[in-house]
Each structure stands twice: as C-alpha cells, then as structure tokens.
Amino acid sequence: MLITCLGPLALTGCTLDEPPSLPPAGVYEHEAAGEDSQAEEAPTDGTAGALTRPLRKAGWFCARVRANADGRAVWCRIARRDEAETVYPQVAQFLLDRDDRLAWAWFPSTEADHENQVAAAAAPALTAIWPDAGDRVRQEIDDFDRDVKTRATRRSDDIPRTGWRDTHADYSYDGHTGLIVTARGASVRRWPFGSEHYATTMSSAVDDLLVGGYDCFYPPQQSCNRPQSNGYFRVALRGDRIVSAQFGIGSLIESGRQRHLLSEEFPHGLTFLTEAVRRPVTERIEQSRRSGTGFAGIVAGTVVIIDARRGAAEGDDLVAYFDIQIGVPLAAT
Template sequence: MITCLGPLALTGCTGSDGPPSLPPAGVYDHDAAGENSQAGPAPTDGVAGALTRPLREAGWFCAQVRANADGRALWCRIGRRDETDAVSPQVAQFLLDHDDRLAWGWFPPSQANQKDDQVAAAAAPALTAIWPGAGDRVRQEVGDFDRDLETRTTRRGDDIPRAAWRDAHADYSYDGHNGLVVTAQDTSVRRWPFGSEHYATAMSSAVDDLLAGGYDCFYPPQQSCDRPQSNGYFRVALRGDQIVSAQFGIGSRIESGRQRHPLSEEFPHGLTFLTEAVRRPVTERIEQSRRSGTGFAGIVAGTVVIIDARRGIAGGDDLVAYFDIQIGVPLAAT
C-alpha cells in the first residue's frame, strides 16, 4: 500500500501518484458517438451481471443508464434511513467497454457517513465476482488505511490522506473524500457516454417555468434553485445547457383524501425539464408516491426515477410527507 498525505508529501509519492481526476481528462470531449440515454435494467449475465449481482442481492437498485459506440455506464444505489427518517444514499458507478469488460469503477462514500466500511462492503463482493482476490485486497487496504489514519496525530497542510495500490487487474485509489476509484489496466473506454436527450430538456427552456412556480433561480450560471415558501429545492447536473439529471424536493398534504398541495403549485406547466416522451408517466409515478407516502426506485419510460419519502402525520385519509426526487443519473465520475 502507498499512503500519501498529498501528491508530494512522502518519499515515493510523485505527481503521477496523485489521486485520479474525476472525471478522467478528455473522456467527455467528443461528439456524439451513437449515444443512447434510455435506461434499462442492469444486465444479469456476463461481467455486468456478475459485477452488480452482489449489490442487487443486498438490496441495491442497479440500471444501465446510458451507452454509446464505445461503452456503457451502469449505476447502482441504495438508500439507508437514519434515526430521523432521512435517507442517506450510497451509489456505485461502473463503465464497461463494448466487449463487456470493466474499464472503470467508483464507490463514493455515502453522503451522511464517510466511514469506509460501507465502501469496502460494497466494493469487495462486486470486484471479487469478476477479479478473484480483488475484494480481499480492498478490505485489507481500506482497513489498514483506516487504522493508520486513526493513529496519525499530524497532517501536512490541507492534503488529503490517500491509499493507492495495484494488482494484476487494476489500479486502485482510496481516500475518505472520493472513496474508491478503480481503473482497469488492460481495458479502457476512449469516449464515455454522455446522452440524456431521451428524458431531459435544456435548462434554458425550463428556467422560466421554475420562476413561474416560485423558485428563486438565476440561470446561468446557477444550477441550484430554492423555493422558500415550501422548503423546496431544484438542482441539476448539466452538460453544457443540457440537463443530465434533476433533483427536487416537494411536499404532499392530503386531507380527507384530497391533495392540498398539487404539483402544479410548484410546476404550473408540469415537469417541463422532462421530454414529452417521458413527462406523463414520470409525473404519474411521482403522484402515486405523493398519494401513498411511499418511496420508489426504478425505471419509468426508460428513465431512472428515485423517490425518497419522509412521512410526517398519517392517519385515515390524511397524510403529510416530504419527498426527495431524482430523475436521471449524472454522468459517470461527476
């Protein structure tokens, strides 16, 4: 194991030993190459199936979220509830080439807990399924890194401690901020898929509707908008002006079986950041959760939809709840 306090902090840690860039340089600097942004279930056979099977069996949702002529991107997610009923998501990302070989993978720490036991617990069985011995090494290196970090009493400047190692399959980099990044040694994808046109429109065409719904939104350059009167938010990941994924929060208040906080109160013209092809079925899926107070993780009309529900008062025909909703998936390594 190489433990670095920074790219140049220790003997043997040179500039090239620094943490891998996210995303790797140049992987999205290309014209469209047969981009397909229609999501589907993660494959159950081949390397893709073996890689995701341990996660799916542990309760993760996995999907193939986009592809192009050179490769395909897989995305897995699980949401864990804390003592306040808030959901803490953890994700895993994989990029495979057109021959179904893993080229790159990323296991970020969960948003609420950057302890690496969750990273190792996800990465080890997934990598072992395709590369024998890789998972045991991940557990060992991450565990050693953890123990070293707990006993270290000083740090140099603002550098982030990092562990790096290599085996016959890949180069690995781990730190508490980025989690585990895996770069295969003999497989690469030159042009990473970036499509989202199947389900999303441009931010410039959606911002006026957000303003009409009461959002404070100053685009460009702002990519995060707030709606103070309802504790709402709307934020996007973009490629240029094109929306790649959108997240927003909205409440639900049902009294005597009737919705008292209609979706149109915040989106008066509907979810115009979605294409017409998916807008109606995605909206219906969201409204179903808002009526029942339940969450959802799945694919609707070729679109990844994640709904995390936090229920408040519920009884009879009455319901108060808040929903954190994600539509689409950010580009790999972003």
C-alpha cells in the same frame, strides 16, 4: 511488482502517482457517438451482471443508465435511514467497454460511513470478476482508515490518500472521494453522455421554474430554491442539456385528497422532461405523493428515485416530503 503507498505516504498523499481526476481528462470531449440515454435494468449476465449481483442481492437498485459506440455506464444505488428517518444514499458507478470488460469504477464515500460502506460495496462487486481483488480492497481500506485514526499529526493541507496496484487495476482511495478503480487492459475513449431521451435543456425550463416560485438565475446557477415551500431544484448539466434533476416537494393529503398540488410548484408540468417521458414519470411521482412511499426504478426508460420522509398520518390524512431524482449524472461527476 505490486506497488502500495504505505506509512507516512498514505497520510500525506501518495507520491507515486497523482490521484486520478474526476472525470478523467477528455473522456466527455467528443461529439455524439451513437448515444443511447434510455435506461434499462442492469444486465443479469456478463460482467455487468457479475458486478451488480452482490449489490442487487443486498437491496441495491442497479440500471444501465446510458451507452454509446464505445461503452456503457451502469449505476447502482441504495438508501439507508437513521433513527430520525434521514436518508443517506450510497451509489456505485461502473463503466464497461464494448467487449463487456470493466474499464473503470467508482465507489464514492458516503455522508455517514460508520462501517466502511465503501469497502462493503466494492469488495464483493470486484471479487465477482477478479476473485483476488476483494480481500485486497478490504485490507487496504481497513489499514488506511486505522492509520488515519491513529496518526496524530499530518500536513493539514493534504487529503490523506492511499493507492495500490494489482494485475487487474490501479486503485486510489481516500475518505473524501472514496475508491476509484482504473482497470488494466480495458479502456473507453469516448464515455457516454446522452440524456436526450428524458431531459430538455435548462434554458428552456428556467422560465417555468420562475413562474412556479423558484429563485433561479441561470446561467450560471444550477441550483434553485423555492422559499414558499422549502423546496429546491438542482441539475447536473452537459452544456445546457440537463443530465439529471433533483427536487424536493411536499404532500398534504386531507380526507383522501391532495391539498398540495404539483402544479403549485410546476404550473406547466415537469417541462424539464421530454414529452416522451413526462406523463408516466409525473404519474409515478404522484403515486408516491398519494401513498407516502418511496420508489427506485425505471419509468419509460428513465431512472426515477423517490425518497419519502413521512410525517404524521391519521386515517386518510398524510403529511410527507419527497426528495426526487430523475436521470443519473454522468459517470465520474
């Protein structure tokens, strides 16, 4: 029998089950299990290809970001801009088991979700592998959002949530977390966590960040600021190992020459990256900083995302700011 949280339950939290934890308990509490952190383009065949095909067709970038002996993680992203050129990214995460079955998926809520972008992404992706799932996803999310908007009162200490089940999976949705899908009949005991291909450790990188003018107090701080340039540097970690890094940096081109050198903020280069990927990733970043353009792709087996906010430009002159992401956080984090 299909079970759904309806009416008052949907507005005060589903009482049938607790909401799924992020990440699920114990999935990263294991030793390395054949970890592979070299990113590849998302497969175009099999379950991963089916899941990502409608997203890629809509302009998303998708990649298989890591794998191990038990499963593989696929990550997709799209960046939308408002009239002020502010970037609002949206991501989708998929975990497949060793038999190429979807075990888990997450469609996080976006910062600006005016047209229910969670349902717009999840419905076609899930329909591609479970033909009857997409319409149900749209219906449940639309009904829930309409109920939340029209219900005048609810318990202020609860996040409104709904959940439902079908023959394929258990679903949990709220406006803060988004949609979490836990498949039936497929599971991954040890989730992949590798990043050794492209990332070093935070403890080995922090001294170079300090030299570059960042205010860093690690441990425990995982977010550093650079007041001189309104810059930032933040990381996602597993232990001391960097899993993904994000930083902001400007670009000033005058008479065709870069006046704001990368070395001003990273005097010893991007030492949070391994030597195997440091040079090609740096060259890709510098290419965007010269042209004022963004990028989303794989460089030397490493996911690189560059969001560009371009200012005034005249002739060969250019002013721009870049939000850069290297690597992808662990699934469900």
